[in-house]
Amino acid sequence: MTDTRHAVSSTRRTLLKAAGAAVAVAGAPMVRAQAGPKIRIGYWPIAAGLPFYSAIELGYFKEAGLDVEPLKFAGAQQVMEAVLSGRADGTANGTGSANIAIGEIAAPGTFKIFCSNPSNVKNVLDEVIVPVASPAKVMADLKGKRVGSGPGIQNVTLAKTVLERGGATGATVVELPIGQHVAALAAGQIDAAYTLEPTGTIGRMNGTTRVLEPGVIARYVLGDPMAPWFGGSASLASAFIQKNPEVAKKFITAYGKGVAYVRSKPAEARQYMKGYTAIEGPLTSEVPLAAYTMYNEFTPADVAHFQKFFDLFSEKGIFSKRLLVDSMLYKG
Numbered sequence: 202m203t204d205t206r207h208a209v210s211s212t213r214r215t216l217l218k219a220a221g222a223a224v225a226v227a228g229a230p231m232v233r234a235q236a237g238p239k240i241r242i243g244y245w246p247i248a249a250g251l252p253f254y255s256a257i258e259l260g261y262f263k264e265a266g267l268d269v270e271p272l273k274f275a276g277a278q279q280v281m282e283a284v285l286s287g288r289a290d291g292t293a294n295g296t297g298s299a300n301i302a303i304g305e306i307a308a309p310g311t312f313k314i315f316c317s318n319p320s321n322v323k324n325v326l327d328e329v330i331v332p333v334a335s336p337a338k339v340m341a342d343l344k345g346k347r348v349g350s351g352p353g354i355q356n357v358t359l360a361k362t363v364l365e366r367g368g369a370t371g372a373t374v375v376e377l378p379i380g381q382h383v384a385a386l387a388a389g390q391i392d393a394a395y396t397l398e399p400t401g402t403i404g405r406m407n408g409t410t411r412v413l414e415p416g417v418i419a420r421y422v423l424g425d426p427m428a429p430w431f432g433g434s435a436s437l438a439s440a441f442i443q444k445n446p447e448v449a450k451k452f453i454t455a456y457g458k459g460v461a462y463v464r465s466k467p468a469e470a471r472q473y474m475k476g477y478t479a480i481e482g483p484l485t486s487e488v489p490l491a492a493y494t495m496y497n498e499f500t501p502a503d504v505a506h507f508q509k510f511f512d513l514f515s516e517k518g519i520f521s522k523r524l525l526v527d528s529m530l531y532k533g
């Protein structure tokens with residue numbers, strides 16, 4: 202009698218487990234469908250990505266029902282290559298616009314820029330720095346000197362152009378990770394560096410370097426210190442937009458909320474650099490912030506300045522053909 206009850210009980214448990222497994226399997230596709238696709242966004246850990254970092258930390262993407270995965274890379278080139286290879290679905294602000302353009306030329310129709318981070322002598326991102334005791338007063342004083350530059354074709358091309366147009370003939374450009382610029386200057390390995398913030402602020406705060414000239418791309422490439430240099434951009438892969446148009450719109454809207462937050466509460470937003478960049482402590486409140494332009498805020502003058510930047514790379518033979526900025530802008 203006991204054996205029979207035990208057998209029935211075991212059978213019932215087996216059936217219940219099987220039924221539960223069947224429900225789980227049947228329900229799995231529904232859960233995935235509700236969650237939507239994972240959106241993998243590559244970023245270079247610099248201050249310009251602040252709207253992206255803020256949108257994640259403040260839950261703007263989650264509020265929109267989006268599953269966003271941030272992917273950190275060592276440089277802008279690697280971010281672009283990740284999108285090109287399908288390992289990422291887009292780029293955060295701070296990714297070099299020229300790097301994105303090179304990817305677009307390699308695979309036309311791949312990238313759509315929906316936000317860019319312009320800088321100039323007021324909204325400083327780019328600068329040339331020297332040791333604090335350097336006798337250099339103007340760019341031309343770097344004639345024949347060893348000048349550091351961040352890695353990648355965008356940084357190196359811009360460094361050479363700035364030196365050339367600033368009268369620093371005969372200067373040698375040396376590629377170095379941006380995080381090593383201050384130490385290399387302090388050690389006397391280089392005489393100056395074309396670099397990006399927060400490098401200049403770090404050197405100033407520890408007393409080892411000073412800024413020779415800020416906003417050098419606006420002045421020497423665009424011809425106006427106040428012109429917007431759209432050096433970094435946030436983008437989505439066209440294939441992702443075409444496959445998930447509504448999700449893409451929600452993502453860009455949520456990202457836009459991050460931009461609005463940084464604009465309206467810059468001091469508060471600065472805290473979200475921590476964890477995504479090497480910027481923390483007192484440096485957080487000192488590093489300059491970039492400006493931001495969403496796809497629906499570009500003016501004809503903005504597009505013209507952006508195009509002039511791209512045209513430099515065509516003139517230097519870096520781009521194999523002239524690329525029109527307007528063709529890469531997201532249209533909504």
